[in-house]
Amino acid sequence: MKINDLIKRSSGALFSIELWPPRTSTSERKLAEALSVFSHVDIDFASITYGAGGSTRDNTHDLVIKLDRQFNLNPVAHLVTASHSEAELRAILGRYRDHGIENLLALRGDPPIEGSGRFEVGEFSRAIQLAEFAKDEFSMCVGVAAHPGGHPDSCSLEEDRKHLAEKLRVADFAITQFFYRSSDYLRLVDDLMHLGVDKPVIPGIMAPTSYSTLQKMAQLSGTEIPATVVERLQPYEDSPEDFKKAGTEVAIELSLTLLEAGVPGVHIFTMNQASTTLDIFEAVKGNLLR
Numbered sequence: 001m002k003i004n005d006l007i008k009r010s011s012g013a014l015f016s017i018e019l020w021p022p023r024t025s026t027s028e029r030k031l032a033e034a035l036s037v038f039s040h041v042d043i044d045f046a047s048i049t050y051g052a053g054g055s056t057r058d059n060t061h062d063l064v065i066k067l068d069r070q071f072n073l074n075p076v077a078h079l080v081t082a083s084h085s086e087a088e089l090r091a092i093l094g095r096y097r098d099h100g101i102e103n104l105l106a107l108r109g110d111p112p113i114e115g116s117g118r119f120e121v122g123e124f125s126r127a128i129q130l131a132e133f134a135k136d137e138f139s140m141c142v143g144v145a146a147h148p149g150g151h152p153d154s155c156s157l158e159e160d161r162k163h164l165a166e167k168l169r170v171a172d173f174a175i176t177q178f179f180y181r182s183s184d185y186l187r188l189v190d191d192l193m194h195l196g197v198d199k200p201v202i203p204g205i206m207a208p209t210s211y212s213t214l215q216k217m218a219q220l221s222g223t224e225i226p227a228t229v230v231e232r233l234q235p236y237e238d239s240p241e242d243f244k245k246a247g248t249e250v251a252i253e254l255s256l257t258l259l260e261a262g263v264p265g266v267h268i269f270t271m272n273q274a275s276t277t278l279d280i281f282e283a284v285k286g287n288l289l290r
């Protein structure tokens with residue numbers, strides 16, 4: 001089902017997840033374990049990331065189709081403009097249409113964390129162009145990325161908000177980058193309202209799983225980690241299980257605050273970890289009025 005219809009029909013907030021396509025036999029096993037858990041949870045949709053660097057591109061397609069066919073998980077395919085020609089994007093979207101996939105997250109793409117750290121600009125240089133293309137030529141329901149603290153490439157928060165408002169005039173919904181201050185999300189929605197845009201913006205929630213991963217992700221996305229979160233997690237830097245527990249608590253508290261504020265849903269960046277996601281689901285499910 002199209003995500004915009006799902007949001008309209010739902011009497012309360014949605015619970016959705018992000019999955020990574022596997023790259024190795026070990027990550028394939030981890031994903032299989034996670035999927036067997038997720039298929040028993042009331043998940044409204046699952047989005048599947050796409051490697052701008054190119055290594056997992058076919059894996060994204062295969063996982064999108066698998067989620068649709070084998071598991072009862074409504075898929076949203078991520079796709080990036082980076083390194084792609086218009087003809088390549090047309091071929092990828094055509095394949096999805098042939099398989100009945102209706103939802104896309106249109107992105108510019110980021111260089112991969114590992115490897116050269118570089119990627120080529122595509123024939124479309126901005127996500128808005130892909131959003132327009134997927135809607136006009138493939139009638140897809142299209143989501144886009146939103147950055148509560150502003151995108152690192154933009155010259156100011158104000159400029160970034162204007163570009164996001166432009167993107168959301170075309171797209172149907174947005175999913176945010178992870179953040180840890182609910183006020184950053186509320187300010188983003190408020191700024192969009194002032195720019196005349198009221199499309200649904202679903203907050204992206206990431207439970208920090210280790211200090212080094214958190215720092216790496218924060219650096220890549222330009223997300224500021226508030227001092228309160230650092231102080232809470234730093235004592236567990238050398239104690240992985242305790243760190244994970246404290247990180248999950250941070251994610252649960254943020255989700256509950258946002259659900260109370262009336263968000264359209266919470267989107268969990270699972271990193272293919274079933275147990276953390278399940279803990280968050282168990283803690284918030286009473287707040288997902290269905």
Ligand code: FAD
Nearest residue numbers: 049050052078107108109110126127145151154163176177
């Ligand atoms: P855009 O919307 O194109 O914006 C990029 C920059 O250009 C911003 O600074 C923006 O302010 C600026 N800009 C936009 N329009 C204009 C204009 N007209 N004039 C001047 N400047 C302008 N990356 C991946 O590689 N694969 C994934 O699967 C993936 N999934 C993601 C999922 C979510 C929920 C999020 C939030 C991000 C994801 N990303 C992914 C990361 C994303 O690709 C990066 O954040 C990337 O750096 C920007 O993508 P965008 O779609 O926001 O780009």
